[in-house]
Amino acid sequence: MNQFEAKVSIRLRPSVLDPAGEAIKSAASKLGVEGINSLRIGKLIxxxxxxxxxxxxxxxxxxxxxxxxxxxxxxxxxxxxxEVNE
Amino acid sequence: MNQFEAKVSIRLRPSVLDPAGEAIKSAASKLGVEGINSLRIGKLIxxxxxxxxxxxxxxxxxxxxxxxxxxxxxxxxxxxxxEVNE
Known part of the structure; x- marks a missing residue:
């Protein structure tokens, strides 16, 4: 058997709202980081x-x-x- | 101003348990997918x-x-x- 490594990215569809992302975006602005156009949170498995x-x-x-x-x-x-080789 | 795109991966440290990952791993086995050695869930921002x-x-x-x-x-x-060009 061979060994494989997969990085799976799960993203909300563009039409789905991301309230957690919006909350971080507004926290970033309070932290003084300006110029964020979009911020979306997904999963990495x-x-x-x-x-x-x-x-x-x-x-x-x-x-x-x-x-x-x-x-x-x-x-x-x-x-x-x-594929990863031992 | 230039536009940039960042993909940030947030992972649990190796010493931290991941019960959600373990639950998916055991669900995978019930689904008939064998041979998973590790499965960890992180965030992708x-x-x-x-x-x-x-x-x-x-x-x-x-x-x-x-x-x-x-x-x-x-x-x-x-x-x-x-950097992303419009």
């Missing part, structure tokens, strides 16, 4: 997994994203997958 | 901001990470910063 080949690793990650990581009504996902 | 130059943008992002985004007792952060 890092997975180390075993698979025979890249195709199998991709299938596993896509199934996980689809069924467990993202709520597809309000979120989009993408991922980077790379 | 995407910021678009204006700054005169890259150095100023970096300073702003580091201040935000330090003071607002991450809880440095339990979390680490890193970021990618790039």
């Amino acid at each position: 890092e997975v180390n997994l075993e698979a025979k080949e890249e195709k199998e690793a991709k299938e596993k990650i896509e199934l996980l994203c689809d069924r467990l990581f993202a709520n597809k009504v309000i979120e989009d996902f993408d991922y980077d997958l790379k | 995407e910021v678009n901001l204006e700054a005169k130059e890259e150095k100023e943008a970096k300073e702003k992002i580091e201040l935000l990470c330090d003071r607002l985004f991450a809880n440095k007792v339990i979390e680490d952060f890193d970021y990618d910063l790039k």
Whole structure:
């Protein structure tokens, strides 16, 4: 089995409001950091997994994203997958 | 002013337990996805901001990470910063 490392990014869809992001944006302005045009908070899920080949690793990650990581009504996902050698 | 885009990754420190990650890991196994060695959930914060130059943008992002985004007792952060042309 080969080892793979996936970094999955889960973002709120652009049409979905992000009140936590807005709160941080306004806190930034109180902190004196000006010039922030947008700020959105998403999730970063890092997975180390075993698979025979890249195709199998991709299938596993896509199934996980689809069924467990993202709520597809309000979120989009993408991922980077790379093989890691021990 | 130039436009910059920062992708900030906030991760739990390796010594900090991640019960939500463990719950997803065990749900993955119930879903039939085997071979997951580790799964950790972090935050991904995407910021678009204006700054005169890259150095100023970096300073702003580091201040935000330090003071607002991450809880440095339990979390680490890193970021990618790039200039975006309209």
